[in-house]
Amino acid sequence: MTLQEEFNLPSRIESVDEAASKADDFAKKSGLGDDFISSIDLAVRESVANAVKHGNRFDESKSVEVRLLRNDVGFEMFVRDFGTGFDPEEIPDPTDPANLLKASGRGILFIRAFMDEVDWAEADGGGTIIHMVKRQ
Amino acid sequence: MADINISERQAGDVTILDLEGKVTIGEGSVALRSAIRRLLGEGKNKILLNLGKVGYIDSSGIGELVSSFTAVNKEGGTLKLLNLTQKIQDLLAITKLLTVFDVYDEEPLALASYN
Numbered sequence: 465m466t467l468q469e470e471f472n473l474p475s476r477i478e479s480v481d482e483a484a485s486k487a488d489d490f491a492k493k494s495g496l497g498d499d500f501i502s503s504i505d506l507a508v509r510e511s512v513a514n515a516v517k518h519g520n521r522f523d524e525s526k527s528v529e530v531r532l533l534r535n536d537v538g539f540e541m542f543v544r545d546f547g548t549g550f551d552p553e554e555i556p557d558p559t560d561p562a563n564l565l566k567a568s569g570r571g572i573l574f575i576r577a578f579m580d581e582v583d584w585a586e587a588d589g590g591g592t593i594i595h596m597v598k599r600q
Numbered sequence: 601m602a603d604i605n606i607s608e609r610q611a612g613d614v615t616i617l618d619l620e621g622k623v624t625i626g627e628g629s630v631a632l633r634s635a636i637r638r639l640l641g642e643g644k645n646k647i648l649l650n651l652g653k654v655g656y657i658d659s660s661g662i663g664e665l666v667s668s669f670t671a672v673n674k675e676g677g678t679l680k681l682l683n684l685t686q687k688i689q690d691l692l693a694i695t696k697l698l699t700v701f702d703v704y705d706e707e708p709l710a711l712a713s714y715n
Contacts, residue, residue: 477626502687509658513625559696567667570659570695577694 467494467534472527473512475520483512483530487541494534496600503578503598504539510571511543511594519545519592538580538600546591552584603628606635614646614714615639616682616707620653623661632661636668636679645677646714650707652683662691669701682710
């Protein structure tokens, strides 16, 4: 059985909390436990924050699209922005000693640490979709 | 309701900031930044952040801890961390920042370390 929820959010900082709240509710309704939800919560916050800040650059004419899926695999999330795209391989490693004291750049590290699969794709119509999976 | 409450107390020449709430992108991170900058402006550069009641921190919050650390160091001071929850400890481990920060579980030990 697959459960699904989709919603769009404006490109504002406040959307991070809203996305996390919706994802937490969806995960609870679909029977996932607290530790699992804690990981999802962090990943949705970081991915939506990235979409707002880096993808859409706080342009409120661009929305952040979120799709949540609960299925036999576990939990999947898609977060889509309408930015110019990016290459995740070009993001500096924040754990490199040269980067340890930088103030930013850890969001993707967190997403990869708490989700089992993470990949990016160019979205039809422009922008980037991040796809994240956490297996139960 | 604010994301974060920050209260301040003094232990000798060490300023303890007791944080409660969320240190996340937006209000929480900004509040921490403001508090640190204010203390440095007042000449208080021995700072202990008590994170025992921080229920949530994201990458922006971690970034703010790092910025605070470097800002205090730049002023010839020292910033240390107290009472990390397991979650925050895990995040600092993932980011390899446990090698950067001095972290304590007990306040008297933390305060003694400044001398």
